[in-house]
Amino acid sequence: xxxxxxxxxxxxxxxxxxxxxxxxxxxxxxxxxxxxxxxxxxxxxxxxxxxxxxxxxxxxxxxxxxxxxxxxxxxxxxxxxxxxxxxxxxxxxxxxxxxxxxxxxxxxxxxxxxxxxxxxxxxxxxxxx
Amino acid sequence: xxxxxxxxxxxxxxxxxxxxxxxxxxxxxxxxxxxxxxxxxxxxxxxxxxxxxxxxxxxxxxxxxxxxxxxxxxxxxxxxxxxxxxxxxxxxxxxxxxxxxxxxxxxxxxxxxxxxxxxxxxxxxxxxxxxxxxxxxxxxxxxxxxxxxxxxxxxxxxxxxxxxxxxxxxxxxxxxxxxxxxxxxxxxxxxxxxxxxxxxxxxxxxxxxxxxxxxxxxxxxxxxxxxxxxxxxxxxxxxxxxxxxxxxxxxxxxxxxxxxxxxxxxxxxxxxxxxxxxxxxxxxxxxxxxxxxxxxxxxxxxxxxxxxxxxxxxxxxxxxxxxxxxxxxxxxxxxxxxxxxxxxxxxxxxxxxxxxxxxxxxxxxxxxxxxxxxxxxxxxxxxxxxxxxxxxxxxxxx
Ligand SMILES: [Zn+2]
Numbered sequence: 001x002x003x004x005x006x007x008x009x010x011x012x013x014x015x016x017x018x019x020x021x022x023x024x025x026x027x028x029x030x031x032x033x034x035x036x037x038x039x040x041x042x043x044x045x046x047x048x049x050x051x052x053x054x055x056x057x058x059x060x061x062x063x064x065x066x067x068x069x070x071x072x073x074x075x076x077x078x079x080x081x082x083x084x085x086x087x088x089x090x091x092x093x094x095x096x097x098x099x100x101x102x103x104x105x106x107x108x109x110x111x112x113x114x115x116x117x118x119x120x121x122x123x124x125x126x127x128x129x
Numbered sequence: 130x131x132x133x134x135x136x137x138x139x140x141x142x143x144x145x146x147x148x149x150x151x152x153x154x155x156x157x158x159x160x161x162x163x164x165x166x167x168x169x170x171x172x173x174x175x176x177x178x179x180x181x182x183x184x185x186x187x188x189x190x191x192x193x194x195x196x197x198x199x200x201x202x203x204x205x206x207x208x209x210x211x212x213x214x215x216x217x218x219x220x221x222x223x224x225x226x227x228x229x230x231x232x233x234x235x236x237x238x239x240x241x242x243x244x245x246x247x248x249x250x251x252x253x254x255x256x257x258x259x260x261x262x263x264x265x266x267x268x269x270x271x272x273x274x275x276x277x278x279x280x281x282x283x284x285x286x287x288x289x290x291x292x293x294x295x296x297x298x299x300x301x302x303x304x305x306x307x308x309x310x311x312x313x314x315x316x317x318x319x320x321x322x323x324x325x326x327x328x329x330x331x332x333x334x335x336x337x338x339x340x341x342x343x344x345x346x347x348x349x350x351x352x353x354x355x356x357x358x359x360x361x362x363x364x365x366x367x368x369x370x371x372x373x374x375x376x377x378x379x380x381x382x383x384x385x386x387x388x389x390x391x392x393x394x395x396x397x398x399x400x401x402x403x404x405x406x407x408x409x410x411x412x413x414x415x416x417x418x419x420x421x422x423x424x425x426x427x428x429x430x431x432x433x434x435x436x437x438x439x440x441x442x443x444x445x446x447x448x449x450x451x452x453x454x455x456x457x458x459x460x461x462x463x464x465x466x467x468x469x470x471x472x473x474x475x476x477x478x479x480x481x482x483x484x485x486x487x488x489x490x491x492x493x494x495x496x497x498x499x500x501x502x503x504x505x506x507x508x509x510x511x512x513x514x515x516x517x518x519x520x521x522x523x524x525x526x527x
Contacts, residue, residue: 027266028263028265028266028387060284060389060394061280061281061283061284061287061394062280062283063276063279063280063283063338063339063340063341064279064336064338064339065272065273065275065276065279065337065338065339066335066336066337066338067251067255067273067275067337067338068252068255068271068273069252069253069255069256069259069271069273070252070253070255070256071256072271077271079270079271079272079276079280080280081280081388081389081394089389089390090266090389091266091267091270091272091387091388091389092270093270093271101283101284101287112269112271114271115256115269115271116256120265120269121269122269122270122271123270
């Protein structure tokens with residue numbers, strides 16, 4: 001018998017960035033800070049703080065998308081744009097029965113292999129409990 | 130800077146041309162433009178060919194289309210290069226052609242733009258078009274261009290009181306124009322009863338990306354269009370049979386790749402700035418424009434673009450549509466060709482197709498029933514990405 005518990009499964013995460021020099025937040029990652037012009041080295045991320053973007057957020061707008069692209073076998077998917085308390089915004093999937101602009105949500109991340117190619121990390125915005 | 134004019138136009142019918150080769154379609158439209166200019170036999174005297182295309186590598190598994198077109202037209206050794214700027218590739222090709230003439234490097238430039246999208250299924254095509262989104266923050270999420278169209282529409286509705294019926298009115302108007310346009314993909318009128326008011330409307334006009342419905346979304350089209358440009362100050366301008374239509378202003382601007390990173394996601398800054406630059410170049414204001422072709426890949430964009438380029442106050446354009454102000458006989462006709470909704474949207478071809486419509490209207494060559502009365506200036510806006518790379522053009526009759 002194999003003991004799977006020995007493997008450390010890493011929760012999927014989507015990272016946001018903070019310029020250490022001036023404190024400006026970014027998602028997705030920039031290559032130059034728009035405020036202080038600091039460069040980001042994508043190998044080392046030196047002088048940039050990274051943190052997982054997740055948790056409480058507010059729904060800004062949404063759609064129920066029919067005619068999904070290649071890879072998706074669902075009838076439709078909901079998508080939305082949310083804003084976090086730190087001012088960052090993100091686009092992603094929406095999982096709620098009755099979406100209303102302005103509703104509080106919680107941003108989670110799942111690994112998705114629906115599209116052709118290797119699995120990718122996807123935001124799923126869910127109703128706050 | 131040299132004055133640049135259009136002396137030849139060409140256009141295939143838009144529609145399902147998936148049985149044909151992309152290069153053949155482009156060459157056909159370009160040959161039309163050369164014939165229109167009376168320059169077919171002298172085509173090797175053209176200084177430069179600029180080809181606009183968005184995604185032949187994906188849709189047709191073909192690269193280096195500029196070389197293909199040149200060879201099909203027996204135009205070697207004329208220089209030819211490809212310009213790609215998503216769905217604004219066509220207008221960008223015109224802008225680069227303009228720059229070639231204005232710089233003095235070329236006197237005669239042939240601009241050819243085309244796209245064949247229907248060799249693949251709609252399922253795959255939607256996926257290919259989505260590759261213009263931010264690769265991780267948008268594309269990976271499963272989002273598509275209609276998805277952003279839907280989310281933008283909802284924001285606009287909730288802020289300004291636009292209704293789904295208002296969007297349907299745009300479809301009725303644009304189909305009425307497209308029905309009379311020999312180049313249009315869908316040459317059929319539609320009624321407000323069929324797509325909004327009648328009992329079967331929800332079935333006829335189903336949701337694509339709520340609150341956007343099918344009749345608020347352009348079809349997937351194939352096709353090509355072409356323009357022959359000339360330095361109007363050069364003695365070569367006299368070589369052509371047609372009087373030039375002058376490009377009075379042409380400019381582009383960019384915006385954030387991610388839609389969610391715009392300070393106000395309802396503002397299309399790239400449209401506003403491209404428009405302002407084109408007006409400044411032409412020495413004109415929105416009041417001078419006689420008619421316009423605006424990139425209505427989703428009907429909401431016709432409204433939002435018409436506000437960003439100063440035709441209407443923010444949040445007020447749909448009130449003008451209700452009053453018929455943008456119909457063919459209205460104060461400011463918009464999408465006289467049928468727009469992307471009815472004429473179709475072969476992505477890379479659209480900007481040049483819009484320019485062909487400006488020339489046809491300014492020459493007085495549009496079909497009966499959709500010719501604007503005595504137009505002086507026509508404007509077109511070609512919208513790349515979801516507004517992250519936009520080109521505005523103003524053409525003048527002189
Ligand atoms: Zn900084």
